[in-house]
Amino acid sequence: MNAVSQLDQVKTGPWNGGRSPWSVEYGKIMMWFFLLSDAFTFSSLLIYYGAQRFSKLTWPDPDLVFQSIPGIKDNGAPLVFVGLMTFILILSSVTMVMAVEAGHRRAKKEVIWWMVATIVGGFMFLGCQALEWTHLHHEGFWWGHIPSAEELKHLFDGPVSLVAAQQFANLFFTITGFHGFHVFSGVVINIIILIMTINGTFERRGHYLMVEKVGLYWHFVDLVWVFVFTFFYLV
Numbered sequence: 001m002n003a004v005s006q007l008d009q010v011k012t013g014p015w016n017g018g019r020s021p022w023s024v025e026y027g028k029i030m031m032w033f034f035l036l037s038d039a040f041t042f043s044s045l046l047i048y049y050g051a052q053r054f055s056k057l058t059w060p061d062p063d064l065v066f067q068s069i070p071g072i073k074d075n076g077a078p079l080v081f082v083g084l085m086t087f088i089l090i091l092s093s094v095t096m097v098m099a100v101e102a103g104h105r106r107a108k109k110e111v112i113w114w115m116v117a118t119i120v121g122g123f124m125f126l127g128c129q130a131l132e133w134t135h136l137h138h139e140g141f142w143w144g145h146i147p148s149a150e151e152l153k154h155l156f157d158g159p160v161s162l163v164a165a166q167q168f169a170n171l172f173f174t175i176t177g178f179h180g181f182h183v184f185s186g187v188v189i190n191i192i193i194l195i196m197t198i199n200g201t202f203e204r205r206g207h208y209l210m211v212e213k214v215g216l217y218w219h220f221v222d223l224v225w226v227f228v229f230t231f232f233y234l235v
Contacts, residue, residue, distance in 0.1 A: 031213045035220045038182075042224050045178065046231050049171045053235065056164040061157045062233050065168075070131040082233050085128040086225065089183075092121025093222040100215045103208025108197060111211060115194040118218065122187035129180050133173070141169040172232060179228055182221045189214055 053059055067078040099114035140147030146165045153160055193214050202208045 025209060027209065027213055028216070031216050035216065038220070039224075042175075042178075042227070045171075045175050046227055049175065049231055050235075052164075052167045052171065053231075056161060056167070058156055058158045058161045059164050060152075060155045060168045062235075064155045064157065065136075066132075066233055068135055070135040079233055081128070081132065082229065085125055085132075086229055088121055088128065089125045089222050089225055092118050092125070093219055095121060096215045096218045100208075100212050103202070103211040106203070106208065108200070108203060111197050111202075111208060112194065115190060115197065115211070119187055119190050119194065122183055122190065126180060126183055126187070129176065129183075133176075136169075136172075141172070143170055143173055145169070175228060176232070179221070179224060182224070186214075186218050186221050189217070 063078040066082055067075045069077050069081045095114050095117040099111050099118060102110035102114055136142075140151060144166075146152065146162065146169050149160050149162060152162070152165055155165075193210055196202065196210070197208075202210065
């Protein structure tokens with residue numbers, strides 16, 4: 001079956017628009033438009049974070065804030081846990097690439113297994129994020145709430161600023177929560193695509209274009225995390 005939908009076919013009528021300027025399937029173009037608009041949202045949030053971060057004379061030190069491995073070690077392991085989270089998410093992006101590649105070959109069983117691996121990676125990342133949020137909440141950070149000035153002393157490499165600490169907490173939970181929502185949405189969509197693959201939907205269609213479209217979204221989520229990781233954990 002031809003993988004090109006009716007919307008992608010050449011229109012020959014005088015008012016039909018003629019040939020599309022891009023040789024790309026319609027749904028894929030729409031996915032790119034959605035990702036572009038979503039990129040603007042994440043960019044706005046991260047730019048605001050950067051403006052707050054560099055307008056303050058002092059700011060919580062990431063090496064001091066994120067030095068625990070929840071459930072294992074309370075301090076002395078700066079960025080180890082978030083490094084594990086990042087590795088898991090990047091690895092899930094690799095498995096998604098493999099699922100898309102298998103879809104191009106119409107290898108149904110391989111698509112299933114690689115999609116399962118991607119879903120597992122997404123759940124693992126979300127689980128790690130939940131542990132990190134729980135740990136920070138236990139330390140006293142939350143929307144509109146921060147630890148006392150005395151407790152904040154060991155998180156600043158310099159004078160303590162309650163305003164900076166509150167801005168850090170609000171923006172951390174907002175931006176990582178927004179990203180986590182995207183990851184959760186991606187996992188749900190991946191599960192739906194997995195069920196469709198198992199049921200042979202794409203075999204009957206004659207193509208696995210939906211796997212590729214979902215893959216674009218998943219890679220976008222992974223790419224955004226690289227910027228979130230850089231802004232919050234490294235700068």
